[in-house]
Amino acid sequence: xxxxxxxxxxxxxxxxxxEVRLIDVLRDxxxxxxxxxxxxxxxxxxxxVLVDGEVMSACLLPAVLVDGMDVTTIEGVAAERLEEAFITxxxxxxxxxxxxxxxxxVALLMAHPRPSDAEISDWMTGNLCRCTGYRGIERAIKxxxxx
Amino acid sequence: xxxxxxxxxxxxxxxxxxQEHGDDALVLAGGTAYTLLLRQGLIRPGHVIGLRRLPGxxxxxxxxxxxxxxxxxxxxxxxxxxEAVREHWPELGAALAKxxxxxxxxxxxxxxxxxxxxxxxxxxxMLCALGAQAVVVSGSERRRAxxxxxxxxxxxxxxxxxxxxxxxxxxxxTPWTRAAYxxxxxxSVDDYATVSVAVRAEITDGVVxxxxxxxxxxxATPMRATSTERALRGRRVEPRALGDAAALxxxxxxxxxxVRGSAAYKREMTRVFTERALRSVLA
Amino acid sequence: xxxxxxxxLATPIDRVWALVTDIPAAAKCVPGVTxxxxxxxxxYKGTLHVQIGPVRLALDGDITMTSRDDAxxxxxxxxxxxxxxxxxxxxxxxxxALREIAGGCELAITSDVQIGGRIGEFGQPVxxxxxxxxxxxxxxCLARSAS
Numbered sequence: 001x002x003x004x005x006x007x008x009x010x011x012x013x014x015x016x017x018x019e020v021r022l023i024d025v026l027r028d029x030x031x032x033x034x035x036x037x038x039x040x041x042x043x044x045x046x047x048x049v050l051v052d053g054e055v056m057s058a059c060l061l062p063a064v065l066v067d068g069m070d071v072t073t074i075e076g077v078a079a080e081r082l083e084e085a086f087i088t089x090x091x092x093x094x095x096x097x098x099x100x101x102x103x104x105x106v107a108l109l110m111a112h113p114r115p116s117d118a119e120i121s122d123w124m125t126g127n128l129c130r131c132t133g134y135r136g137i138e139r140a141i142k143x144x145x146x147x
Numbered sequence: 148x149x150x151x152x153x154x155x156x157x158x159x160x161x162x163x164x165x166q167e168h169g170d171d172a173l174v175l176a177g178g179t180a181y182t183l184l185l186r187q188g189l190i191r192p193g194h195v196i197g198l199r200r201l202p203g204x205x206x207x208x209x210x211x212x213x214x215x216x217x218x219x220x221x222x223x224x225x226x227x228x229x230e231a232v233r234e235h236w237p238e239l240g241a242a243l244a245k246x247x248x249x250x251x252x253x254x255x256x257x258x259x260x261x262x263x264x265x266x267x268x269x270x271x272x273m274l275c276a277l278g279a280q281a282v283v284v285s286g287s288e289r290r291r292a293x294x295x296x297x298x299x300x301x302x303x304x305x306x307x308x309x310x311x312x313x314x315x316x317x318x319x320x321t322p323w324t325r326a327a328y329x330x331x332x333x334x335s336v337d338d339y340a341t342v343s344v345a346v347r348a349e350i351t352d353g354v355v356x357x358x359x360x361x362x363x364x365x366x367a368t369p370m371r372a373t374s375t376e377r378a379l380r381g382r383r384v385e386p387r388a389l390g391d392a393a394a395l396x397x398x399x400x401x402x403x404x405x406v407r408g409s410a411a412y413k414r415e416m417t418r419v420f421t422e423r424a425l426r427s428v429l430a
Numbered sequence: 431x432x433x434x435x436x437x438x439l440a441t442p443i444d445r446v447w448a449l450v451t452d453i454p455a456a457a458k459c460v461p462g463v464t465x466x467x468x469x470x471x472x473x474y475k476g477t478l479h480v481q482i483g484p485v486r487l488a489l490d491g492d493i494t495m496t497s498r499d500d501a502x503x504x505x506x507x508x509x510x511x512x513x514x515x516x517x518x519x520x521x522x523x524x525x526x527a528l529r530e531i532a533g534g535c536e537l538a539i540t541s542d543v544q545i546g547g548r549i550g551e552f553g554q555p556v557x558x559x560x561x562x563x564x565x566x567x568x569x570x571c572l573a574r575s576a577s
Binding site: 017019064122 | 149150151152154175177178179181182183185186195197199224247248249250251253254336337
């Protein structure tokens with residue numbers, strides 16, 4: 001069926017049956033390869049995207065469920081301060097988890113503009129990183145809040 | 148696979164579509180379990196019936212007695228953020244907040260969690276302890292069924308193939324109602340429970356008038372700790388008796404060996420966490 | 431995966447033995463069996479339907495009696511099935527033993543089941559539980575049918 005989805009602010013017509021996942025649409029149909037498929041089971045968070053402002057796993061979301069909604073990917077988030085902080089605070093090394101980390105952090109700061117340590121920890125749980133040991137990511141988020 | 152996708156706009160239309168396609172149709176709520184099963188190659192529906200357009204399906208309301216109704220299509224996040232749950236049943240909100248990660252909570256629905264009947268999931272166990280009822284739609288009929296009677300086996304409810312969960316209703320509470328949900332995860336905080344315990348108690352003048360204790364992850368369905376309940380119901384709360392009462396729960400569970408623990412370990416953790424749960428509401 | 435089940439029957443051993451060694455008749459006691467037809471000597475073809483939640487299996491297979499001792503009341507069967515819906519396989523060897531006890535007889539069934547392919551995605555605990563259930567129901571039904 002034809003879905004009408006706003007992706008990063010642009011209205012798009014997407015052809016997808018109920019077996020197609022949002023990540024397939026983003027990467028294969030729209031060429032938005034910033035969203036990464038890490039585990040395919042919604043655990044690692046590398047595929048985090050925003051749907052109507054709420055963070056979700058694109059690998060678990062049937063595309064038919066975002067018909068009529070706003071999808072924001074790493075390519076479309078307004079996160080300059082965060083991205084700058086990730087660079088200065090060592091929030092990434094290989095970069096594979098980074099799009100997911102940034103999208104999740106953007107959602108966190110939208111919901112909690114001045115998050116406590118516990119809120120950061122709870123929210124970012126499930127955005128796995130094999131390289132940094134997480135401290136750089138935490139520092140980056142706190143730096144982005146602090147400015 | 149190229150299944151046909153339906154988005155009915157009315158409940159009886161959804162039921163009729165389900166009936167029409169029988170075995171070849173599957174229901175799509177939040178889509179988390181659906182996507183996993185699809186990717187594993189375990190389901191191959193010819194027809195997928197999405198429930199997102201059903202009127203009032205995600206509605207959350209409270210009544211004057213603190214009873215809360217949660218629409219089947221309400222996500223875990225919508226439920227725990229709702230004023231009704233925060234005001235009347237914060238313990239349920241706390242239980243829902245323990246599910247997986249924020250991404251799963253934003254997508255997975257409360258009704259879907261009940262209908263999927265994964266014995267290691269959280270919402271079913273807590274809803275059983277709270278004495279919740281499911282409002283079930285079959286055609287133009289609606290019936291109520293206690294949630295704890297819905298679960299018959301792993302991933303299996305007693306719903307007829309064409310029936311849908313419309314909402315879950317949590318009964319009201321009194322000033323002497325206490326409730327808690329404890330979740331023991333072994334490997335990571337966002338995992339399924341090795342053992343989880345949900346308790347609801349009504350205590351007046353130090354006497355346990357009502358007690359419901361349910362356990363998750365230790366059987367094919369949420370398991371009721373009837374032995375523990377029997378040992379404490381109608382008696383004065385005695386902190387020293389709680390340990391023994393919790394130990395009895397070991398007889399009421401039927402855990403299996405898996406990656407989250409051996410059956411023997413889960414049985415022992417049943418005792419440990421039932422005691423902690425009892426202490427948190429009774430002591 | 432090893433399974434075992436025993437059932438006590440208040441029926442003479444010979445009557446139970448006759449039923450147990452009559453594959454088409456005994457197969458009626460396996461919940462979900464829809465057809466059993468002869469396919470040579472001591473060999474049969476059959477279909478077994480199993481459902482776990484939304485997952486449905488249709489196991490098409492061959493059943494052979496590989497050994498039989500009427501004096502000792504022991505028999506062995508072998509089943510080889512393919513799931514026609516999802517594409518997994520099930521192979522099982524089943525050992526049956528009847529022994530006379532006061533008031534009737536005792537049936538002991540032990541089975542070694544190998545699951546291959548898609549069905550294995552379910553994980554051992556769920557498959558074990560389902561198989562135990564089927565075996566238990568089979569034993570109980572045999573007890574009822576033989577009396």
